[in-house]
Amino acid sequence: MKQHLKNKELVTAILAGFGLLAISFAINSYAVAYATLRASNSVSDIVLSNTSVFNVDGLFVYGAVIWVAVIVLVCFANLPKAPFILKSLAFFITIRAFFLSLTHINPYPQHIAITPNIVTNLFPSFFTGSDLFFSGHTGAPFLLALIFWDNALIRNIFLGFSIVFAIVVLLGHLHYSIDVASAYFITFTIFTLAKSVFKRDWERFKNGESN
Secondary structure, eight states, rough: HHHTTTOOOHHHHHHHHHHHHHHHHHHHHHHHHHHHHHEEEEOOOTGGSSSSSOOOOHHHHHHHHHHHHHHHHHHOOOGHHHHHHEEEHHHHHOOOHHHHHHHHHHHHOSSSOOOOOHHHHSGGTTTTTSSSSSSSSHHHHHHHHHHHHTTTTHHHHHHHHHHHHHHHHHHTTTHHHHEEEEEEHHHHHHHHHHHTHHHHHHHHHHHHHOO
């Protein structure tokens, strides 16, 4: 790690990734606030209309915390891969914020209420409001699975997170089924674009280079 941190280009790329991530958080916050303010009625849903509501509050919030912890560990394990991971996540959050600002509907009428805690207080825009299309809990882990597709272990871990989160948000009626289904298709497109937008970081990721 010390050797990697001596590389100015890599350190600059990592800092740029954190900077873009911070900007994407701010954009997401405004998008959620706008969508919530403009939210109209809820709509019917073929899945939610035929399933009961389950209390998945803990899995929804703390599962996301565990997922982030895994990302941090993966980044520290191989710093040259960190810039592309950070920038791709920022790209994902920013594009999702754009989608949020386009259509404004209320959550499904029967859904669980997220209990306020230190996590939801720190990142309210990711756990409250009309934060619907498309499902970030489903899409973000899938993005990491695509990034690590050649590594079977890490790929399957993130695929597992994505599938579990997809089930969780539907059981809690926290997302409409279209939010979950579309997340996979949109995320694949985001990943494809990210490889071109952050080409140097993707090349470093694939080659495991520190320079």
